[in-house]
Amino acid sequence: MEIAQVVGFGVIAAVIIIFIRQSRPDIAQLLSIAVGIVIVVYLLGYLKLIIDVITDLALEAEINTVFLRTLLRVIGVAYLAEFGAQVCRDAGEGSIAVKIEFAGKLIILVMAIPILIAVLEGIINFIP
């Protein structure tokens, strides 16, 4: 019943934030950020389980570990960028959120360059 925990936490947090927002909107904003981070940190435990399973499968299939590590890093960057952009959007700074998303895309692209080069080399090797 972990979902009941998360739902209860979210509902209690929403009620408290609505209550505080009337008198202190600044602290309510920070509280909503904190609640978001607490839920994400809680879910990281489950994410770790999934990633361990994926890593085990990849090791069994003898996939190159460099590719797997790059893949995991890309997922991490995507999660973080999405989270940061969402926090900024909640605070009413849509333009900063767009920039964070742009930075995430660019960094993912840079991380993916070794894989891209490997694919291109494979294609070139196939062509006589």
Added chain:
Amino acid sequence: MNVLRVDLLFQIAGIGIFISVLNIVLKQAGKEEQAQMLTLVGVVIVLLLVLQLVGDLFTNIRVIFNF
């Protein structure tokens, strides 16, 4: 497995309510500057808590996605 840190929620909510009550008292007593300072201190304390949490999130993600 991580635990859902409900204590942090109540901590920040408590600080917020406490600060707003003290703010009302100080405003009634006519000490506007102190009320302003108190607001600032409250926001900074909550910001420190949130920053700790953000650092926690970053280290967790760094460990899980082995950066």
